[in-house]
Amino acid sequence: MSPDLDTEFERLSLPLADPFTIARGTTETAENVLVRISDGTHEGIGAAAPSSYYGETPETVEAVLPEYLEVVERVGDPHARQRIERELRQVVGRNPAARAAVDIALADLAAKRLDVPLYRQWGLDPAEAPTSSFSIGSADPEEMRAKAERAVADGFSVLKVKLGTGEDAERLAAVREGAPEARIRVDANGAWTPGEAVARSETLADHGVEFVEQPVPGDDVAGLRHVRERGAVPVAADESVETAADAARVADAVDVVVAKVQKCGSLRATREVAAVAHAHGCEAMLGCMVASNASIAASAHLAPLFDYVDLDGSLLLDSDPFDGVPMPGGDIDLGGVDRPGTTAVDRC
Structure with a gap:
């Protein structure tokens, strides 16, 4: 070697x-x-x-x-x-x-x-990085309301609400009560049938939800299309998309395609998903897993290529042993990056 x-x-x-x-x-x-x-x-x-x-x-x-x-x-x-x-x-x-x-x-x-820095190698404009959402996990409605209030107090203006575990209407209403001015997206992680998703979409629309992510199981592209055609809010595909070929496969069934470096396999492959989504007339969102900045920091450098961003995975940790790109209130501060690399710096 x-x-x-x-x-x-x-x-x-x-x-x-x-x-x-x-x-x-x-x-x-x-x-x-x-x-x-x-x-x-x-x-x-x-x-x-x-x-x-x-x-x-x-x-x-x-x-x-x-x-x-x-x-x-x-x-x-x-x-x-x-x-x-x-x-x-x-x-x-x-x-x-x-x-x-x-x-x-x-x-x-x-x-x-x-x-x-990585984003400069690609010639990307830091000003084009969208604001990241902050995720509110499914829980008792009162707990979700309190978490939404704390997120807004911490400066987050975009929330992603996890539903699909019951009491969906009550939980969403509680989040909206706790964050009346926030932009809200909903993620069901494939928990609903197409019919359930269409019925629930009216409630989503009433609460000003921007779009619903993966309302039906990942292998149900026809179901995604059904929800998009008959539902009251736009539809995003996450679990249905791992590769750029998948983005092309679902493009006529959804409004937004979700890419994650961890499911695409590389930074280049993640960029390809965004490019294919845009070429097919869809928007693209950059997501992440619950992970440290050793995983997520590099994704922040891709953010200017996407229409929406959900890169809060490290913020859900009790503590992160790595520093990443500054993201106060979800605002990705690539312009403030003064270190080379992907700015995943070991603090241990």
């Missing part, structure tokens, strides 16, 4: 500030896998935030990373990310979160060697 790059990885168990509930279950601890890639002078940091929904666990990430990092060490050049990404797919074709961790760490290392 080439001595040019040294690699290592480790498991991180990151407790959340509060249990976070969506239609598929409750998370109390985010299990991430940290990747470090060093050239002896600079170190690149990335992380996987695997989701069992997409067929990954921390154990599967740890199983494939030795093979992936062997490719990185053999190629020995953090700037050769296209070649490395191609070879990673040849080693193990799936495992997007594991591949994303490697790609983020390589991008971080390459940018530090160039002494240029």
Whole structure:
């Protein structure tokens, strides 16, 4: 193996500030896998935030990373990310979160060697980064109202409300009561049937909801189309979309396509989802998993390419061992980035 790059990885168990509930279950601890890639002078940091929904666990990430990092060490050049990404797919074709961790760490290392922040390498305009939403997990209506009030007090003007676990109307009304002026989006994480989604959309519209994300199961593209055609609010597809090809497949059934680096497998592949969505007349949203800034910071540099952003995953943690791009009240401050790389800086 080439001595040019040294690699290592480790498991991180990151407790959340509060249990976070969506239609598929409750998370109390985010299990991430940290990747470090060093050239002896600079170190690149990335992380996987695997989701069992997409067929990954921390154990599967740890199983494939030795093979992936062997490719990185053999190629020995953090700037050769296209070649490395191609070879990673040849080693193990799936495992997007594991591949994303490697790609983020390589991008971080390459940018530090160039002494240029990632967004500037791509020529992106910091002023075009949308304001990130802050997520309100499903809970008792009064608890959700209180969380909405706190989020607004902390400066957040856009909220994403998790529904699909019962009492949807009461919970949404409570959030609206706690945040009367906020922009609100709703995410059902595939919990409703098409008929239920259409019926609930009237209530969403009454509360000024901007759009509903994944109202029906991820494999039900016809259901998405049904909700879009008959419902009262625009429709976004998240679980239905992993790749750019998926974006093309659902484009005539939705208004918004959601991309996440952890399900796309690399920063380049995430950009492709946005490009395909826009080419098909859809808007694009950039999302994330519940994860540290070792995973999320790089995504912030992609934000100017998207119409909507939901990058609050690290804000749900009790504490984050990594600094990322400043995001006060959801405003992504790329212009304030004065460090190279993806600005995931280890505070430990």
